[in-house]
Amino acid sequence: xxxxxxxxxxxxxxxxxxxxxxxxxxxxxxxxxxxxxxxxxxxxxxxxxxxxxxxxxxxxxxxxxxxxxxxxxxxxxxxxxxxxxxxxxxxxxxxxxxxxxxxxxxxxxxxxxxxxxxxxxxxxxxxxxxxxxxxxxxxxxxxxxxxxxxxxxxxxxxxxxxxxxxxxxxxxxxxxxxxxxxxxxxxxxxxxxxxxxxxxxxxxxxxxxxxxxxxxxxxxxxxxxxxxxxxxxxxxxxxxxxxxxxxxxxxxxxxxxxxxxxxxxxxxxxxxxxxxxxxxxxxxxxxxxxxxxxxxxxxxxxxxxxxxxxxxxxxxxxxxxxxxxxxxxxxxxxxxxxxxxxxxxxxxxxxxxxxxxxxxxxxxxxxxxxxxxxxxxxxxxxxxxxxxxxxxxxx
Ligand code: ATP
Ligand code: MG
Numbered sequence: 515x516x517x518x519x520x521x522x523x524x525x526x527x528x529x530x531x532x533x534x535x536x537x538x539x540x541x542x543x544x545x546x547x548x549x550x551x552x553x554x555x556x557x558x559x560x561x562x563x564x565x566x567x568x569x570x571x572x573x574x575x576x577x578x579x580x581x582x583x584x585x586x587x588x589x590x591x592x593x594x595x596x597x598x599x600x601x602x603x604x605x606x607x608x609x610x611x612x613x614x615x616x617x618x619x620x621x622x623x624x625x626x627x628x629x630x631x632x633x634x635x636x637x638x639x640x641x642x643x644x645x646x647x648x649x650x651x652x653x654x655x656x657x658x659x660x661x662x663x664x665x666x667x668x669x670x671x672x673x674x675x676x677x678x679x680x681x682x683x684x685x686x687x688x689x690x691x692x693x694x695x696x697x698x699x700x701x702x703x704x705x706x707x708x709x710x711x712x713x714x715x716x717x718x719x720x721x722x723x724x725x726x727x728x729x730x731x732x733x734x735x736x737x738x739x740x741x742x743x744x745x746x747x748x749x750x751x752x753x754x755x756x757x758x759x760x761x762x763x764x765x766x767x768x769x770x771x772x773x774x775x776x777x778x779x780x781x782x783x784x785x786x787x788x789x790x791x792x793x794x795x796x797x798x799x800x801x802x803x804x805x806x807x808x809x810x811x812x813x814x815x816x817x818x819x820x821x822x823x824x825x826x827x828x829x830x831x832x833x834x835x836x837x838x839x840x841x842x843x844x845x846x847x848x849x850x851x852x853x854x855x856x857x858x859x860x861x862x863x864x865x866x867x868x869x870x871x872x873x874x875x876x877x878x879x880x881x882x883x884x885x886x887x888x889x890x891x892x893x894x895x896x897x898x899x900x901x902x903x904x905x906x907x908x909x
Contacts (some may be wrong), residue, residue: 516543516631519552519589522582523633525566526591531558533591534615534630534638541626544647545679554582554591555618555630558885563591577609603666603700615641620655623668624675625816627758628655630686650681658690666697670709672849673725677716683725699736707782710735715753721750736781737772744770751829759788764795772796791822798823799830807842813888818848818852850887851894857884858894867900868909873877879908 516535526533533556542549560580564570569583578593595609596617602819612618615630615882619640622628629643637644641655652672654661662669669691672683683691698706725743726732733739748769756762763779772778775793784792798815802823812820824842828835851857861876883899886892892902903909 515537515552516635517550518585518587519554522554522567522584522589522591522634526554526556526558526563527633529558529562529566530616532594532615533558533560534632536619536630537622537627540629540631541643541647542636543631544629544644547679552589554589554908555594555615556591557594557613557615558591559593563593573701578611596621597664603663603697616777622655623661623665623671625653625655626651626675626681646684650679651684652676652679652681653684654688654690658687659694662690662697664693665701666694667701667709669694669698669729670701670706670713673729673731674709674713674720675717676725677713677722678717679716680718680721688725688729691731695730695734698731703781703783704734706735706782710782711759711762714766715756717754719753720750722834738770738776741770751832753829755825755829755835757825758791759784760791760795761826761829763788763792764799764822765829767792767796768799768826768830789820791889794819795822795826799827802827807845809845809888809890810885812842812846813849813852813884816842820846849891851884854880854884856894857887858896859883859899863896864903864909867903880904882908 516539519535523533523535533554535552536555537553539549539552558566560572560575563580563582563853564572565823567582568698571583571588573579573581573590578595580591581588581862582591592668593611594615594617597609597613615638619628619630625641625643625646627643628641631640633639646653654668672687672691675681676683692719713719716722725836726735727742727745732742732745734769738745753765755764763782763784766772767775767778770778775796776789777790779792794815797813801811815823818840821839824838825835827833828838846852857880861872861880864876864879865872883892887894887904892898902909
């Protein structure tokens with residue numbers, strides 16, 4: 515990974531600039547974890563970067579970030595910067611480019627995230643980040659009180675790293691979060707949601723949720739103020755197998771026994787599509803938990819959604835996901851029909867047979883026919899369906 519990106523650093527160095535790997539990729543490399551995105555910090559200004567590389571995307575010029583694309587991979591190259599004028603406990607309104615790596619590392623959130631590495635693999639660790647990684651400890655670069663006052667989102671980040679990495683939050687950092695929890699109110703909910711989702715998916719989600727309550731951050735998360743007891747009972751499950759956002763939120767709603775899915779989700783500002791799918795999964799899981807899979811629920815939900823429902827239910831019950839999903843697929847494939855398009859008749863046929871005017875009765879009748887067929891009580895054949903309709907006085 516770093517070898518490939520080394521070319522980018524070399525090119526910058528060949529033109530007289532400094533450049534280093536920084537941030538999460540170095541942390542994950544030292545931890546032997548799979549590396550996500552590779553970030554590079556450089557003394558070159560965004561325009562220099564754009565001029566030096568063939569394929570670039572200016573994703574955040576005002577923050578000094580240019581994405582360099584090389585061999586189909588993208589790398590975020592950001593000019594050394596420090597952040598000034600933190601207003602209202604949010605990200606800074608002004609970004610100032612600086613010439614030293616040290617200043618750039620100083621503005622980073624936690625010591626484990628403030629380690630740099632040069633092209634030859636030499637580690638530059640000005641804040642004892644390696645020691646923190648060895649001790650599995652999350653601590654701010656500099657005074658915790660000050661750092662959370664600058665940007666309150668860092669408190670949520672501390673907990674999501676605790677969840678992802680199974681680290682502990684160092685005492686002073688923990689105390690500062692408890693003291694400043696209320697500052698989270700000033701952070702945009704979209705940024706909070708991103709961190710919360712990562713927290714839920716983390717390996718040590720259970721511990722991080724305990725910290726959420728212990729620090730009082732839970733009070734400032736949408737609709738969680740009434741959920742303390744449920745949060746404290748958050749089970750130790752294998753949440754990392756969650757695949758989609760709707761699965762994740764369905765699990766949250768089910769574990770917290772949320773009364774109305776939409777009302778709960780609305781303030782988290784999720785896309786409508788995610789909210790709708792979440793509500794369907796929640797209802798589906800509740801149904802199979804009370805009556806099990808019925809052919810008609812499989813049919814109505816469709817194969818894809820039925821699988822999502824089964825996955826979430828399996829996570830909650832600690833069941834083997836592949837086995838249970840396979841089983842649902844098999845049951846689905848055994849249905850006489852898998853969607854309305856497979857019905858041999860249409861609404862028009864029913865209207866013609868009944869010699870009646872179209873109206874809501876047509877859809878209702880079709881629905882009943884589908885139910886009979888899916889439940890194996892009626893064959894999907896024109897003459898059988900017509901006969902059944904006559905028998906039940908539907909025509
Ligand atoms: P991930 O593996 O989840 O991407 P990451 O540590 O790379 O984790 P990013 O959000 O990608 O996290 O941020 C990249 C780096 O930028 C961090 O490692 C940290 O050095 C710095 N950083 C990110 N957000 C903040 C913040 N709110 N305050 C200070 N530094 C930050
Ligand atoms: Mg990252």
